[in-house]
Amino acid sequence: MEIKFIGTGSAFCHKNFQSNMVIENQGKNFLVDCGTDIRRSLMKNELTEVDINAVFISHLHSDHIGGMEWLAFTTFFNPTLVRPKLYIEQSLIQDLWRAIGPGLESLQGQVATLDTYFEVMPIQVNKKFEFAGIEYDAVQAVHVSSGYKVVDSYGLMFNDVGCTDRFYITTDCQFAPETSMMAYYREAKVVFHDCETTPFKSGVHPNFDDIISLPEDVKEKMFLYHYHDNVVEEWDEWNGKAKNNGLGGFIKEGAIFSSTYGMQCND
DSSP, X not given: OEEEEEXXXXXXXXXXXXSEEEEEETTEEEEEOOOTTHHHHHHHTTOOGGGOXXXXXXXXXXXXXXXXXXXXXXXXXXXXXXXXXXXXEGGGHHHHHHHHHHHHTOOTTSOOOHHHHSEEEEEOTTOOEEEXXXXXXXXXXXXXXXXXXXXEEEEEEEEOTTOOOEEEEOOSOOOOIIIIIHHHHHHOSEEEEEOBOSSSOOSSSOBHHHHTTSOHHHHTTEEEESBOHHHHHTHHHHHHHHHHTTOOEEOOTTOEEETTTEEEOOO
C-alpha cells in the first residue's frame, strides 16, 4: 500500500495544491477527496482521470468536491472507462448532488443523476467498506458548528492488507482531543493530521500551536498536511519546528507514504 499526497494545502493555498491523496493498492487508485485543484495536482504527479478507480468524499467544501464535475464528465465521455466508484457517507449523498448536480444535469438526451457518472457506494454508520483489498472505517469528526447545526467531516481509518497496523487520515476537523479523537490517535500507528499554520485560530481546523500541546507518544506518529503557503515558503523552519516539538513533520506535496518504507519525499 502506498499513499501519494498529490496536494497538501488548505482551501486557500497557491503553492502546493489543495489536500488530496491517492491510496494505491493491488494496482487500483483510490482518490481521497476531489478538490478544485485536482486536474493540476494529478497532472503534476503523473496521473490523470484514467488512473482513478474510486473516490472518497469526506465533506462538501469546495476544496474537497470542487473537482467532481470535471471527474464525472471526463470519465463519462471516455468510452474505455467504467464509472468510478464513489464512497460517501449516506447522509451526504443528496447534498453532494445538490452541490454538483446543476452542471452535471446538463447532459444531452437524458436526465442525469449521480449514478449516471459514479457507482455510488453509500457508507453506513459504523460499517466497514472495502476497496482494492483494504478495509476502511469512516471516522466522523466535527468540522464546523454553524449556529446549532454541526457540519461533520469523515476521516479514514484503515489497515494495509495482511497487517494489523492502523493508519488514520483525519480530513478536516476541529482540535478536540478531549473527545474520541484521542482514542483514534492512539488506535493508529500513523496519523495524517489536518493543520492550519496561520497566526490566528479559525476554530475549524487544528492550529499548529494546538497540535504541539498533544502528548509526546501521539505527536511522534503524527504527520501534518492541509497547511498554508507560509510552510512552503519557509519549509526548513516549519518542518524543523514540527520535528523539534516531537512531531513526525509536515508532508510535502508529492510525498509518498509506504506502509513498508514510511514517508519518502520527491525532493
